[in-house]
Amino acid sequence: MTADFGTPLGPGAEFDLIRALIGRWGPLAVGIGDDAAVVDLPRGERLVVSTDAAVEHVHFRREWLSVPEIGYRAVAAALSDLAAMAATPRGVLISLVVADPAASELAQLADGIGEAVRDAGTVVRGGNVARGHELGITTTVLGSVYAPLTRSGARPGDVLAVTGALGGPAAALRALRSGTAPAEPVRSRFVRPRPRLAEARWLAARGAVACVDLSDGLAGDASHLAAASAVGLEVEVERVPVFAGASGDDALAGGEEYELLIASRAPIDDAAFAERFGIPLTVIGRVTERDSGIRFTRAGRRVAAPRAYDHFSG
């Protein structure tokens, strides 16, 4: 049942597909050809692993994305989970479900996947292909890190900050759902998410003590971080950076961001961050007492919490 990408491989229809994928990936496909891949991690670093599915009709629609974009987005979103742990990627495994594996679609998907893998400086270490009615990409990401960032490290008094500007993916999704084409910078935020891998490692080395990626949006993931750390959070909504073309609600409640929310015990050096990465790092609030809930405030007064994004309810 296994179908590892690899060389040299024996005969068979599935292996022909896999050979085609490997050909497409070239040097991005590494160490493949056994029942499982052997991965060596730097001595002393811990393994970090996550799996993430992108399924047609659930996570995307064909009308919204080209086939290479489907591949790119699936893999970049999965890699974002490694960013949240401040881990360095050590490889991905790709499990594909496609309607017609012989069609050019598989090669296009491979191209998008390969581009996301290359952009993250990592490699493909295995996977499999199956036939099905709904296009699906399940990506397993492997990373390593000496001291993982977690969701549970926040303590009262830490500052809360976010990378980048928020709301772009939500604005793009709103346009796509209403049948209009999103403007390009906004569309790009949805189509080509950037896992903040180097940014997370930089932050972890400078006082970040807890982190979550904003796949469920700021409101949703703030509640996950608060729950995991058993703390309260105060988010000053007027400080939340809004992506050009998005609304304040998009920024607070929209999902699929893949920016990072961090709690930092050290002061935030936003200027050094922006100079290094070309995106803002913005203090948006602070960690409050144990189990005190999440308060959204504007000019010091409490405002209603935005409805959290839940892609599964869609």
Add this chain to the structure above:
Amino acid sequence: MTADFGTPLGPGAEFDLIRALIGRWGPLAVGIGDDAAVVDLPRGERLVVSTDAAVEHVHFRREWLSVPEIGYRAVAAALSDLAAMAATPRGVLISLVVADPAASELAQLADGIGEAVRDAGTVVRGGNVARGHELGITTTVLGSVYAPLTRSGARPGDVLAVTGALGGPAAALRALRSGTAPAEPVRSRFVRPRPRLAEARWLAARGAVACVDLSDGLAGDASHLAAASAVGLEVEVERVPVFAGASGDDALAGGEEYELLIASRAPIDDAAFAERFGIPLTVIGRVTERDSGIRFTRAGRRVAAPRAYDHFSG
């Protein structure tokens, strides 16, 4: 987009599902609740990882298996890839696609998955759930081993041996496809494959130098092992052990076995193996000169190669 199984988790429909799964798994769900799982491997051991998909209509049909059996089989088959490397399981990640996540089906699936995980002495370290028309389980298996067995270690003069008796799954599939119920021992071989994890470690410690699991059947996987090792193989078909109720063709060409084919440089101690594991270990041939192809012989005379099993062509 991520939905790690974990506690404590924030609110949301997807997280409710995940809480339900964790409740079902109890102590089998370990260390979950961050964007990714941190896994510590024994010092000096190498990470071994593989991913495997079981998709409705491609890898199984509902009429053939109960829902718990679908879960069990998917995970056991994935774990078999660790057996082929002589690795010890260190955890699995489970990515599920289900039509109606609220239905009891998810709990039944979780029960079967949990049973396979427990039987292998391992744990669930993460995963996700998505909605889709075709039931799908993508299992990523993590293992570790000091010296992995590979497909490429066979050299001329090694003996070839297989664990267990072959053909049971093929005989079961034949019955199922013709609409008849397979007899119980044969059905069980298809429904509840046993990854030969302890068996592989035992063999690796006693002279096995190459290994492949028989997911593609003896004829198919022998060709993969020969290709990877750049050797020829001779298989004496009359020595291949046939499972009671299966035919010789089932044993040679049928897939979905999850027994192991090994090349061993040391003599095979079949009696010690059988006493330890309660299944046979049988010498079925030998490794021949470099790139000399695969010869199937009966009473010393060459016979036609069986058609290799290719589950993707179905």
